[in-house]
Amino acid sequence: MARDLNKVMIIGRLGTDPEMRYTPSGSPVTTFRVAVGRQWRDSNGETHDETEWFSVVAWNKLAEICNQYLTKGIRVYLEGRLQTRSWEDQQSGQTRYKTEVIATDMIILDGRENRPAREADDDFQPPRDTPRAPRAGAQQPPAPDIGDEDIPF
Numbered sequence: 001m002a003r004d005l006n007k008v009m010i011i012g013r014l015g016t017d018p019e020m021r022y023t024p025s026g027s028p029v030t031t032f033r034v035a036v037g038r039q040w041r042d043s044n045g046e047t048h049d050e051t052e053w054f055s056v057v058a059w060n061k062l063a064e065i066c067n068q069y070l071t072k073g074i075r076v077y078l079e080g081r082l083q084t085r086s087w088e089d090q091q092s093g094q095t096r097y098k099t100e101v102i103a104t105d106m107i108i109l110d111g112r113e114n115r116p117a118r119e120a121d122d123d124f125q126p127p128r129d130t131p132r133a134p135r136a137g138a139q140q141p142p143a144p145d146i147g148d149e150d151i152p153f
Contacts, residue, residue: 006081008101010054011109012036013075018058020067030063032056032070034078034101056080058103066106079105 018032038050056078058066070076080103089096 007079008082009077009079010034010036010101011075011077012054014070014072015053017072018067018070020063027060028063028067030058030066032066034076054078055098055100056103057083057100058106062103062106066103069108070106075109077105077107077109078103 012034015033015035018030020028020030022028034054034056036052036054038052039047040050041047078101080101082099083102084097084099086095086097088094
């Protein structure tokens, strides 16, 4: 049986600060735009730059994380799927369409020192489920003793 695939992976910079709101049922949703650049040379050897803008939507826990840690200018990796929605324009009566990336995963690619300043950045706390490095001087548990007979090959 053939399986369909709708997967998007982009690396770019936020063009706006994220905006978070809540649905009537209380689910958080965060939206923002990401600029992705591309460079190529034509047959004359001239370099051309092109920027593609993506509208991104994150839901639930990812929406909260994006709203808390992302700011304009930060470089991110986003993974998700494309979704096109339509609505009736109130003024013209025309049907309008918008294609968005529905994010399922996000990784901040800028180090803390390269990120744009943010008011609450001094209070940065990683999400609860993020593994933390042990503190300096903390006791490490001893490594398990593995002998040759424990190796499966």
